[in-house]
Amino acid sequence: MAPLESISVPSAREHRASFHDGALAATANWPAIQGDDEKLVQRTLVALRRGPIRHHRDQVIVCEGDPAHYIFLVIEGIVRSCRTFQNGTRNILGFYLPGEVVGWTDLKHALSVEAATDAMILYLKRSALLSIAARDSRIASFLLGATTNELRRTQEHALLIGRSAKCRLATFLLDLSSRLGKTKYLDLPMSHQDIADHLGLTIETVSRTITELERSQLVARLSPRTLILLNRPSLLRIKN
Amino acid sequence: MAPLESISVPSAREHRASFHDGALAATANWPAIQGDDEKLVQRTLVALRRGPIRHHRDQVIVCEGDPAHYIFLVIEGIVRSCRTFQNGTRNILGFYLPGEVVGWTDLKHALSVEAATDAMILYLKRSALLSIAARDSRIASFLLGATTNELRRTQEHALLIGRSAKCRLATFLLDLSSRLGKTKYLDLPMSHQDIADHLGLTIETVSRTITELERSQLVARLSPRTLILLNRPSLLRIKN
DNA sequence: CGGAACCTTGAGATTAGTCAAATGACGTGG
């Protein structure tokens, strides 16, 4: 795993307002926690943090098989969790946006964690989180909630992989758009290759499928990486 | 969700030995917990239980969308978690054997839980588990560990779905064999249709693929539901 | 022994993958 270096962080650790400028601003959107507990969780994370550390695109943050010393809070950029097989094929299990946590597991990491774009990552020591959780049930419940959430997302992804290319892509675009904040434009932060590996397709099929959606007037393509979702309801209705 | 009925259970709740005859015997194999904590968790589960309740094959235990009042400990038989789509296709996310817990989620069940064979199921009240977990960190850590485990299994399953039919089937057979206790014979407890829906294949492809493995001398078929894995290392080596 | 459900096999259709080539986008240095 990459070495940890001390990097400057906002100084006013306790000050609520600092979160909005600082590394943890994105955690403000976490749905599972509210009010006092939210502050507690944020303070706990701040106390445990190492970093944030900058990673360049395609840099490996942890390898499959590495001991699970740390979990990772994305501050900026996009992170992917994936596995690469002997024959060179790669599957991306999930993409993680700022404010999201990636790499929770026990003992050893079952997946690699990599920067899909240049990214700032906060490292959180797993053992410290666990020992705090053993004393404070609010932290324990935060961990359980986050893990349950990740489980549900992984289940939905496993279900998605069984469907047609068109359905997979439509669902992916809608989901990404809503996670990024549903503006008019959908700027794909990752390459088509990453999308293909996430959806279990080839880049060619991804490209052809976008072209097909474009011909059906469901999306418009401003540039390869910039789309407009013209008809969300119809995209949602694509099945199998 | 199915109504809860009181059903006779072993009387000596506190007596350690009773677990080996009674409903919770299977939990003895849980890897995550040891010694005193194991006893604690078992006592806790016994205190929360409703049932066990008998379900017949294909009976629905909970529906997708039902509120998450209970989670389910399989005592006997095989349980599946799945989703059925409008067009009638069904995906089975996982099979659960005696001693395993299925149906953990928050708020609403994201998947249906159904009996894949006749089964005995213990119902555990989620809210009670959570409130005990808030007071006893060993229960909290049991819940977190079980959820983390389920997450990893789901990740492996999502990865498996991306591979060739031969690889999916070989991996499934090996995994099932080891979970069932790796005797000489592998008795498939579920139908080919269930296996197909689990692996994202059709029954025809499942059948043809087993035939192919048989021709390669990797498995032998005593009856459609009874196989012998003739060459585990070679089965393991099948990729893509 | 009979019937129903389940499994197997075959032939043809469909979807997505592979290989190859052309086009387009973007950053760098002149």
Place this chain on the structure above:
DNA sequence: CCACGTCATTTGACTAATCTCAAGGTTCCG
């Protein structure tokens, strides 16, 4: 600001894997 090189994306023709539809065979249970 433009030319260039590199990398990413698109498109086409062909191939391979899996599905679909249909028929026949087995197994199991009453």
